[in-house]
Amino acid sequence: MDNEDADLILLDRVEKVFEVRRRTGFLRAERRQVRAVDSLSFAVRRGEMVGYIGPNGAGKSTTVKMLTGILTPSGGRLRVAGIDPSRERTRLARRIGVVFGQRTTLWWDLPLIDSYRLMHRMYRIPDGRYRENLDRCVELLDLGDLLDVPVRQLSLGQRMRGDIAAALLHDPEVLYLDEPTIGLDVISKARVREFLRDLNAERGTTVLLTTHDLTDIEQLCRRVMVIDHGRLVYDGSPAGLHEVGESERTLVVDLERELPPIEAEPARVVKVEGPRQWLAFPASESAAPLVARIAARYPLVDLSVREPDIEAVISRMYAGKAVS
Numbered sequence: 474m475d476n477e478d479a480d481l482i483l484l485d486r487v488e489k490v491f492e493v494r495r496r497t498g499f500l501r502a503e504r505r506q507v508r509a510v511d512s513l514s515f516a517v518r519r520g521e522m523v524g525y526i527g528p529n530g531a532g533k534s535t536t537v538k539m540l541t542g543i544l545t546p547s548g549g550r551l552r553v554a555g556i557d558p559s560r561e562r563t564r565l566a567r568r569i570g571v572v573f574g575q576r577t578t579l580w581w582d583l584p585l586i587d588s589y590r591l592m593h594r595m596y597r598i599p600d601g602r603y604r605e606n607l608d609r610c611v612e613l614l615d616l617g618d619l620l621d622v623p624v625r626q627l628s629l630g631q632r633m634r635g636d637i638a639a640a641l642l643h644d645p646e647v648l649y650l651d652e653p654t655i656g657l658d659v660i661s662k663a664r665v666r667e668f669l670r671d672l673n674a675e676r677g678t679t680v681l682l683t684t685h686d687l688t689d690i691e692q693l694c695r696r697v698m699v700i701d702h703g704r705l706v707y708d709g710s711p712a713g714l715h716e717v718g719e720s721e722r723t724l725v726v727d728l729e730r731e732l733p734p735i736e737a738e739p740a741r742v743v744k745v746e747g748p749r750q751w752l753a754f755p756a757s758e759s760a761a762p763l764v765a766r767i768a769a770r771y772p773l774v775d776l777s778v779r780e781p782d783i784e785a786v787i788s789r790m791y792a793g794k795a796v797s
């Protein structure tokens with residue numbers, strides 16, 4: 474029996490190999506093996522909110538599919554809440570919630586509330602708990618005016634909030650989020666992030682978050698795991714990731730007028746276009762003191778900070794240091 478209270482998600486040398494057939498000629502095909510997940514071991518403790526990131530094709534979705542029981546590992550040992558997902562998928566489904574940013578679990582032609590009613594029945598959620606969870610989600614995700622709207626008429630941000638609520642109606646202990654902020658505008662992103670932060674803090678829901686947006690990670694996770702070619706290449710703090718990857722953030726500064734390049738160590742100007750200047754600075758440094766120094770010496774009108782993209786951070790990890 475696993476220590477379910479400590480490690481809610483546990484992977485021990487998990488493998489997933491796909492057999493693929495590739496046509497090599499008119500009647501010829503070649504069999505090839507793709508090792509999507511390769512001897513992957515990690516543990517996530519109850520109540521943690523962990524980022525799970527990596528370049529395209531790294532093995533993230535395959536991992537999440539194994540964690541939900543959709544795919545069976547080719548080797549190794551995997552447990553979620555003490556359950557072997559592929560053997561007891563239905564039992565596990567009552568304890569986990571899944572949100573895919575690019576797909577919806579809602580019924581397209583039905584009003585939002587009808588999807589929730591169907592889930593109420595499907596998951597056999599006790600009436601009291603269903604009401605309580607629904608009311609809470611409706612309030613915090615601001616769904617009140619949307620409940621009678623068919624899902625196909627919702628905007629992407631509204632639909633995403635609807636999907637997050639759907640994943641939480643049965644009070645899951647673990648929530649897997651796959652690109653929950655993809656394609657959302659700034660306000661919708663902020664709202665989704667705030668909701669997730671509260672959910673994790675107040676309910677202690679364990680969250681595994683897959684995203685290409687490093688801001689999601691910075692704002693939500695104290696721990697981030699990086700997977701590449703099916704292997705874990707980093708497991709630590711988001712700040713540490715930037716140090717290993719020697720990555721840089723960009724400060725975009727709008728000045729009152731055209732000026733010579735700003736001098737503000739450790740930042741350096743990498744581009745100037747009229748009164749707008751782009752300054753690169755180490756992502757491990759806080760932006761606040763830098764902004765304060767620039768504001769004290771230059772006529773500042775506006776500014777924004779851009780995060781490096783995940784692909785760039787990971788490629789620098791390889792180029793720079795040895796990855797354990």
Ligand SMILES: Nc1ncnc2c1ncn2[C@@H]1O[C@H](COP(=O)(O)OP(=O)(O)OP(=O)(O)O)[C@@H](O)[C@H]1O
Nearest residue numbers: 491493507509527528529530531532533534535536
């Ligand atoms: N059903 C499948 N059959 C064959 N190969 C697959 C299958 N699913 C995934 N793969 C391969 O396994 C590898 C990992 O894919 P996976 O979808 O897990 O990556 P990912 O990290 O989620 O990528 P993305 O960020 O693009 O979604 C890729 O090489 C992919 O082509």
